[in-house]
Amino acid sequence: MSADHYLEVINLKKYFPVNENLFGRNRSWLKAVDGVTFYLNRGETMGLVGESGCGKSTLGRLIINLLPPTGGEVFLENQNIFDFTGEKRKELRRKMQIIFQDPYGSLNPRMNIGDIIAEPLYIHNLARGNSVQKRVKQLLDYVGLSAYHINRYPHEFSGGQRQRVGIARALAVEPELIVCDEPVSALDVSIQSQVLNLLKDLQQELDLTYLFIAHGLNVVKHVSTRVGVMYLGKLVEITGSDELYDNPLHPYTKALLSAIPIPDPKLKRERILLSGDVQSPIDPPPGCRFNARCPVAFELCTQEEPELREYSKGHYVACHRLGRDAH
Secondary structure, three states: OOOOOOEEEEEEEEEEEEEEOOOOOEEEEEEEEEEEEEEEOOOOEEEEEOOOOOOHHHHHHHHOOOOOOOEEEEEEOOEEHHHOOHHHHHHHHHHEEEEOOOOOOOOOOOOOHHHHHHHHHHHOOOOOOHHHHHHHHHHHHHOOOOHHHHHOOHHHOOHHHHHHHHHHHHHOOOOOEEEEEOOOOOOOHHHHHHHHHHHHHHHHHHOOEEEEEEOOHHHHOOOOOEEEEEEOOEEEEEEEHHHHHHOOOOHHHHHHHHOOOOOOOOOOOOOOOOOOOOOOOEOOOOOOOOOOOOOOOOHHHHOOOOOOEEEEOOEEEOOHHHHHHHO
């Protein structure tokens, strides 16, 4: 572990039991997150991309201690968050917040916007009396909403406005790290850029650190300092944002990038179509998780799991073919 990193995730795992027998014993496990390691520096945004079911949302919940891990460690400022209990854990909740994917499902429909945003202020004893209303109005102003919205209910807002409320609630306790769990995927395309720009502005103004989870690389391109690509519970590539788009090394990353549409009919990009079936996260077979769909897989890929190794400064890839070609 390095003291230079604000957040460090080491060999993090989360397995869910499936197929219990008559005696309540588990026959197999769904390996949602299986040995993930990376770091996050203060003030940066790390994008985390991958298709549905790859474990990225589970990873985000593990990092902020919403789920207990099966194994591994998460260090925040050199302290293992899984060791925190009682008041120490409550302090952790202030430092780490989450913005959920569904802005409507994450808001209590029986509470008005003012109460929703004020709730964390009461829980953490950050404000009382008239100062609560003042702080709520300040938070609404931060996210581009007006003070007259304070008595309205979630169903009276658009999707983009509801997500702004979710952002304001996350900011209420003055966090340092925010996990953005696909915060724009449920919004119209015209609204997505507004929310992304808002998050970038808030990061600069409040010195926030983001883990930004998304389905596609096109969404994280303009907000991320570094990008990690996940496939079936594993990180297969991590590097700087520009480096990933200019020089993708893993076959899965190349396939994802080839699917991004180019807004110019004169320009054409060769589309990489993946064959084969997605491996099951339930007791996956040995070898690389991507081997059944990989266009450059060879025998070793089905026998031995590749390690995430640094092939150039700050560019980590888990691929046997890359290691063979390098020699």
